[in-house]
Amino acid sequence: MSMFRAKKLDLGCFIKPRTIRDHTKRLVFEKFEPERQALRYIIRNTTLPPRVRAEAQLQLTQMHSYTRGTQIRNRCIMGGQGRGVLRDFKMTRFQFRMEAMAGNIPGIKRASW
Known part of the structure; x- marks a missing residue:
């Protein structure tokens, strides 16, 4: 032990x-x-x-x-990374993109105009 x-x-x-x-x-x-x-x-x-x-x-x-x-x-809540963290979501840019594309973040969708 x-x-x-x-x-x-x-x-x-x-x-x-x-x-x-x-x-x-x-x-x-x-x-x-x-x-x-x-x-x-x-x-x-x-x-x-x-x-x-x-x-x-x-x-x-x-x-x-x-x-x-x-x-x-500030660190990412998904992977603990310390760079490129978006304050509002507490996630890195890459993790934010992956979660948004999967539809796991309410109110976020791809931009189209």
Whole structure:
């Protein structure tokens, strides 16, 4: 038997290491966002003493990179791919085309005029 138990992730897409990493980044970002906002507010508040603002800036820079919103990447819900993702449908261009042609996306049909 394995020492480690695989944690079941129901992300709705094909699970690859990058997909798991992105999911982890989303969870960490959600957890630490209020703290980051508070630190940013302290840094921008000019009425506070410079020492307090400098300490807040130091704390913010020492936080893990996964706590930043820029680390999160939109991924396809079908295949987990990170490029060419349409935001409205959360699918890559190719997957969107295949699903639309199969008639699986309501309200979408081929253009003809």
